Structures are given as structure tokens and as C-alpha cells.
Amino acid sequence: MEVESKAKLLNKKKSFSHSTVLIAICLFSLFLILILYLAQPSPSFSPALKLQNSVTFLPIKDTRFANTAMKGNTWFMSSLNDTYEENESEYLYFPSKASDEKLLCIKRNDISDGTRNSYALAYPEGLTNSTTFLKGLAFMSDTFYDYGNLWHELTAMMPFVGWSMKNRCAKQARQVPVEEFEKDERPYCFEKAMVMRHNVGKMGKQKKLQVSDLLRCKVRQFCGINPNGRGREVTLRGEPSITLTLLMRNGLRSFKNPTAVINVFSRECAMVDGCTLEVVQSEDLNFCDQVKLMTSTDILASPHVAQLTNMLFMDRNSSVMEFFPK
Ligand SMILES: *[C@@H]1O[C@H](CO)[C@@H](O)[C@H](O)[C@H]1NC(C)=O
Ligand SMILES: *[C@@H]1O[C@H](CO)[C@@H](O)[C@H](O)[C@H]1NC(C)=O
Ligand SMILES: *[C@@H]1O[C@H](CO)[C@@H](O)[C@H](O)[C@H]1NC(C)=O
Ligand SMILES: *[C@@H]1O[C@H](CO)[C@@H](O)[C@H](O)[C@H]1NC(C)=O
Numbered sequence: 451m452e453v454e455s456k457a458k459l460l461n462k463k464k465s466f467s468h469s470t471v472l473i474a475i476c477l478f479s480l481f482l483i484l485i486l487y488l489a490q491p492s493p494s495f496s497p498a499l500k501l502q503n504s505v506t507f508l509p510i511k512d513t514r515f516a517n518t519a520m521k522g523n524t525w526f527m528s529s530l531n532d533t534y535e536e537n538e539s540e541y542l543y544f545p546s547k548a549s550d551e552k553l554l555c556i557k558r559n560d561i562s563d564g565t566r567n568s569y570a571l572a573y574p575e576g577l578t579n580s581t582t583f584l585k586g587l588a589f590m591s592d593t594f595y596d597y598g599n600l601w602h603e604l605t606a607m608m609p610f611v612g613w614s615m616k617n618r619c620a621k622q623a624r625q626v627p628v629e630e631f632e633k634d635e636r637p638y639c640f641e642k643a644m645v646m647r648h649n650v651g652k653m654g655k656q657k658k659l660q661v662s663d664l665l666r667c668k669v670r671q672f673c674g675i676n677p678n679g680r681g682r683e684v685t686l687r688g689e690p691s692i693t694l695t696l697l698m699r700n701g702l703r704s705f706k707n708p709t710a711v712i713n714v715f716s717r718e719c720a721m722v723d724g725c726t727l728e729v730v731q732s733e734d735l736n737f738c739d740q741v742k743l744m745t746s747t748d749i750l751a752s753p754h755v756a757q758l759t760n761m762l763f764m765d766r767n768s769s770v771m772e773f774f775p776k
Contacts, residue, residue, distance in 0.1 A: 505572045507557055507637075511564030519594050524647045526592035527569055532647070537654030538616065539609030542645040544571070555581070555639040570637070577639055587642040593649055600759040602649070604665075609646045612653060612661045659766065666763055670745060673738035679765045680746050689724040695743060696729045697752040697760075704753060705775050715751065732757040 512528035519525045532540035533548050544554040552571035560566035577583060589610045595602040650658060667677040683691040696715050698708055705711045712729055719725040730743060744750070744763035751771040752758050761770050 505555070505570040505576065507555075507568035507570040509565045510556065510567040510569050513565060524592065526564075526647050527645065530645075534652060537652075537657050539612055539646060539650060539653045540648050541609065541613060542643075542647075544640065544643045544645075545574070553577075553639045553641070554643040554645070555637045557635065557637045572637075572639060580636055582636055582638045583641065584638055585641045587644065588640045590643060590645045591649075592645070592647045600756045604759055604762065605649050606646070608650050608658070608661050608665070609648070609653060610644060611664060612657055613644065613646075615660065615664060662762060663766070666765075669741055669763055673741045675738075675742055675745055685724040687723060691724040691726065692722065692748045693746055694719050694725055694727050694749045694751065695747040696727065697732050697750060697757055698729060699732045699753065699755060699757060703755050703775060705773075 508527075508529055510527060512525045515525035515528055527542065530542050531548075532542060533546075534540045542554075543549070545551045549571055552573055555570045555572050556567060557569070558567045591606045591610070593602055593606050597603045597606070653661070670677045670679075685691055694715065696712065698705065698711075715729075716727055719727040728743070728747070732740070735743065740757075740760050741763045744760045745765070747764055747768060749769045749771065750758075750761060750764060751773070753773045753775050758770070758772060764770075
């Protein structure tokens with residue numbers, strides 16, 4: 451006030467402006483108090499609504515990016531930017547510095563229309579007890595392709611495997627790969643969540659090889675096969691023995707005249723010392739039979755179909771011949 455009195459004495463105009471400022475501040479404070487008062491949730495608000503009001507839920511699928519979903523911005527959780535480390539897959543991790551230490555929450559369950567599902571970021575302290583809190587680490591993956599397709603399903607796992615390899619202690623605590631959420635309005639929030647939206651996109655070649663090695667090794671262990679494969683064998687004349695596997699299948703995209711195809715491969719194989727031809731009908735094999743077959747295969751010949759996903763179980767440096775029967 452002393453300062454203000456002095457100012458009054460010095461300049462009348464200035465004192466006028468001072469009181470104007472004071473009045474403005476008072477009015478503004480009143481206004482602020484009013485706003486804060488109005489912003490208080492009324493007691494009739496459900497806890498779910500409270501969370502809903504404190505955080506903004508956005509559609510999980512942003513149709514503005516429908517035509518560019520394959521490149522640039524992704525339409526899945528479009529407001530968030532990926533974290534990228536050289537040679538690794540891009541990812542979103544919650545909570546993290548990048549997420550401002552917020553958790554990932556999702557709401558509703560509509561498996562046919564992603565725009566009806568929504569996501570939000572929330573501080574752990576902001577969660578109400580109407581929120582379903584899922585403990586552990588959840589892995590979420592978005593692909594532009596169809597998860598019904600084995601190849602895309604398996605390669606969608608690769609970024610997560612790659613990340614786990616780098617972060618040794620991180621295990622996917624939530625074992626169920628596809629979570630069925632109840633159809634309700636309650637939000638689900640994850641203690642930890644990893645979201646990957648670009649499959650193996652920016653993963654470096656070396657990293658892809660390492661991830662494939664690990665997957666192959668685990669699958670062989672699961673089937674009781676030596677993880678190192680069958681090892682190199684040589685013929686009596688010292689030539690490497692080569693197993694050429696012709697993987698046949700019935701129905702769509704199969705060879706029209708399988709006998710003719712088999713004859714061509716038999717003839718070619720017979721001309722190479724150490725070559726053995728195996729003709730196998732993929733429908734006859736269970737999972738571990740397929741892994742075993744691929745472990746002993748050096749060259750795989752197959753039409754372009756889902757069974758080619760099995761190439762992941764072949765040793766490094768083996769070869770694939772892919773055919774597109776007309
Ligand atoms: C994401 O990146 C874009 C482009 O670099 C930037 O403009 C935007 O602010 C970022 N968004 C967030 C949420 O960090
Ligand atoms: C990424 O991969 C390339 C090629 O393998 C390598 O030269 C480079 O050093 C790698 N960068 C990092 C950060 O690991
Ligand atoms: C929710 O939490 C509050 C306070 O922590 C507690 O009084 C109330 O019983 C809880 N409600 C439910 C349904 O658990
Ligand atoms: C694969 O082939 C390359 C080049 O021929 C060779 O250097 C490498 O050791 C082979 N890797 C394996 C796992 O056999």
C-alpha cells in the first residue's frame with residue numbers, strides 16, 4: 451500500500467491504473483472461484499464419470515488417418531507419438547516419461563468398430579475404484595492387416611519379443627494374448643502397457659535375426675527338438691547333404707497338377723549329390739511335426755499360403771522357394 455500511496459502522489463493517472471488492476475484482479479479471482487465451484491463434480495456423478503471428466507477419452511481409431519494408416523501417422527491412438535530407439539521397433543510405453551507418467555486406460559468393447567472404443571491417459575492417483583485396474587504388463591498390438599492371417603499375427607509378436615530381449619526382466623504378466631473386455635462403460639486401466647503399431651517396421655535387420663533366433667529356439671524347445679537344429683551332415687563324398695522339402699496343400703492356391711510339380715523337383719534333386727526330396731502334405735502335420743520338418747529342411751518349396759509362416763522355424767541360411775500357382 452505504501453508503494454501505491456507514493457505512486458498516487460507521483461502520478462494520478464498511474465494510481466488510476468493501479469486500482470483498475472486491483473479491481474480486475476478481484477473480479478478475476480471471483481470469476482475463478484466461481485469456475486472452480488462450478489467445476490466441482492456434483493455428488494450424483496458416478497466415480498466412472500469422475501474419471502471420464504478428469505481425463506479425455508479419444509476414439510481408439512482415428513478415421514482422419516484412414517487413407518494413410520500404412521504410413522506416417524497411425525490411426526490407432528493417433529494422439530500419441532512413438533518412442534524410437536535406433537534398430538528397435540517403435541513403441542508406446544505406459545507409464546513413462548513420454549506418457550508424463552500416466553497410465554493407459556481403455557473403454558468399451560466393440561470388436562467390429564474401433565471408433566466405438568476409446569482410450570485415455572490417467573494419473574494413477576486419479577483412478578477411482580469403479581475403474582478396473584489390471585495389474586502387470588499388457589501388450590497391445592495394432593496391425594493394418596488381419597490377425598486371422600498367421601503370418602501377420604506372428605510378426606506382430608516380434609516387436610514385443612525384441613523389446614523383452616532388451617529389457618530382460620520385463621515379462622508379459624498378462625498371459626492371455628487377446629483380452630475380452632466386458633461390454634460396459636467402465637474404464638480399464640493398465641498398471642503397465644506396451645503398445646506397438648508398426649509390426650517389425652523400423653526394426654533393424656540384425657535385431658530381426660536375433661528375434662527370429664529366439665522364437666525358433668523357444669518353439670524347438672517346446673517341441674522337444676534340439677534348439678541348435680540338426681547340425682550339418684555331409685555325404686560320403688564330402689558334399690553337404692541337403693533336404694529339399696516340397697510342402698503341398700489342398701484347396702485354394704494349391705498346384706493344379708501336383709504330380710507334374712513333384713516330378714520336376716525329383717528330377718532336379720536327383721541331379722545334385724546329397725539332395726533328398728521330401729514331399730509333405732501340410733494338412734497331415736500337427737504343430738510340432740511342422741516344426742520338426744522345418745528344422746530338417748534346407749530348401750523349402752511351397753505355394754504362397756499360410757503354411758509359409760513355418761519358414762520361421764527353419765535354420766538361418768536356409769532357403770525358400772515361393773510359388774504363385776495360377
Ligand atoms: C508428436 O509429434 C509431432 C511432430 O513431431 C508434434 O507436433 C506433436 O506435438 C507431438 N505430440 C505429442 C503428444 O508429443
Ligand atoms: C543399428 O544397426 C546398424 C546396422 O546393423 C549398425 O551399424 C548400428 O550401429 C546400429 N545402431 C545401434 C544404435 O545399435
Ligand atoms: C470405493 O472407495 C471408497 C473410498 O476409498 C470406499 O469408501 C468405497 O466403499 C469403495 N467402493 C467400492 C464399490 O469398492
Ligand atoms: C550363413 O551364411 C554366411 C555366408 O555364407 C556365413 O558367414 C554364416 O556363418 C552362416 N550362418 C549360419 C548360422 O550358418
